[in-house]
Amino acid sequence: MDTNITISGLKSIIKYSTRKMLFSKRWVIVLLIMIMVGAIMGYAASQAPVGHTDIERLNGGTTLMDLLILSFIMPIIAMIYGASLIRNEIDDKSITQVITSPLPRPISYIGYYISLVISLSIIMVLINFVGWLAFFGQIGMGDGAGDILLIMIALGVIGTIVYSSLFLMSSVIFKRPIYVGLFYAFIWEGFVGSIPGAISKFTLKHFIRSIGSGWLDVGEISLYDGASAGTAFGVLIGITIVCLAIGAILFREKEYP
Numbered sequence: 001m002d003t004n005i006t007i008s009g010l011k012s013i014i015k016y017s018t019r020k021m022l023f024s025k026r027w028v029i030v031l032l033i034m035i036m037v038g039a040i041m042g043y044a045a046s047q048a049p050v051g052h053t054d055i056e057r058l059n060g061g062t063t064l065m066d067l068l069i070l071s072f073i074m075p076i077i078a079m080i081y082g083a084s085l086i087r088n089e090i091d092d093k094s095i096t097q098v099i100t101s102p103l104p105r106p107i108s109y110i111g112y113y114i115s116l117v118i119s120l121s122i123i124m125v126l127i128n129f130v131g132w133l134a135f136f137g138q139i140g141m142g143d144g145a146g147d148i149l150l151i152m153i154a155l156g157v158i159g160t161i162v163y164s165s166l167f168l169m170s171s172v173i174f175k176r177p178i179y180v181g182l183f184y185a186f187i188w189e190g191f192v193g194s195i196p197g198a199i200s201k202f203t204l205k206h207f208i209r210s211i212g213s214g215w216l217d218v219g220e221i222s223l224y225d226g227a228s229a230g231t232a233f234g235v236l237i238g239i240t241i242v243c244l245a246i247g248a249i250l251f252r253e254k255e256y257p
Contacts (some may be wrong), residue, residue, distance in 0.1 A: 009103035013111030014118070021081060021119040029080065030123055033073060037127055038134040040068060045138035055218065058144050061135045062219025065152050066212070069124075069131055070221075071205050074159045075189045077123060079181035082116055082167025086251070087177055106248035109172075113244060116164045124156035144218065151215050158236065159208050165240045166204070169247035172254060204239070207232040 044064055089095035098108050132149045166184075170177040189203050200206055210226030211233065226232065 006107060010107055010111045013108055014115045017112055017115035018118050034127055034130045037131040041131040041134040045135045057139050058218040062148050062216060065131055066219055066221040069128055070155055073127060074124060074156055075163055075185040078120055078160060078163035079167050079185040081120060082164050083171050083177040083181035085112055085116055085168060086171040105252040109248040109251040113164060113168055116168055117160055120160035120164060121157045124160055125153050128152050128156055155208055155212050162204055162236045162240045165243035169243045172247055172250045207235050
């Protein structure tokens, strides 16, 4: 197949899917989450005792962003968008245009994945900024507050890359991927991931926070006893590649109505 046609088709899928996700009704959910994050972070800042030192403020804000946004909200947002992306295309029959086009299905699948990563990255940047501003905007930025925002955004992007591959894969394996996504996001990542011991290491959150512990020197995440940054990166890259490969193969072989 002509390379220019492949690239053009890939760009079309990325552009169409990204626009569809960013301007869908799910923005109502995202907006509500932003309001919730802003309210929680703002309330926490208002309860901080007067006279806290800069390091204490940085510790408090970083820990809350870690627990609320990085560890809890990020997998849920990825599940909401990733587990339903292809399934929604099937339900509204728009996937017919994709599977009948001359573009190879694995390439189309990669296009869906890239659009998912772009959309989720934009959303995570906004959520992190709202939470960061609600907290540090009240108690004062201080030295290092800007670095915390940038690092949390970077960790959010890393998380969206790997979570997107996992939940998008689930959307071509299961007929009701949202239920599988709910189990993983709330039970496995949320509950099992918080249990002390070795079992918590079998979550994506463990490796994302392991990277964060090497990048941050404030907050509870800085004290997290995880894998080395190199090992964490290697595991996350491996998981992403495996999920993408499985998803692309299944998308190529699966029959759609």
